[in-house]
Amino acid sequence: MPIYEYQCLECEFKFELLRPLSRSGEDADCPHCRECSPRVLSTFASFSVTEGGVAAPLGGNSCGGCASTSCGTCAV
Ligand SMILES: [Zn+2]
Numbered sequence: 001m002p003i004y005e006y007q008c009l010e011c012e013f014k015f016e017l018l019r020p021l022s023r024s025g026e027d028a029d030c031p032h033c034r035e036c037s038p039r040v041l042s043t044f045a046s047f048s049v050t051e052g053g054v055a056a057p058l059g060g061n062s063c064g065g066c067a068s069t070s071c072g073t074c075a076v
Contacts, residue, residue: 004028010035 001018008014008030015037017028027036 005040006037007040008033008035008037
């Protein structure tokens, strides 16, 4: 099953769900506040731009520059 990414409109929490393709268009319930959360397109770029315009890492342990978990630029 493919993984889809959702973001809550209420608290902006992002989460992923494994779902059959037939349900990919449905909204999900936010695990925090149970608000309806539309699917967002996953971009494999590990960064999202917040309202303040600052790029923030999504995954936490992946290197933003090269989208891999270990490389020269992530200094690990
Ligand atoms: Zn929420």
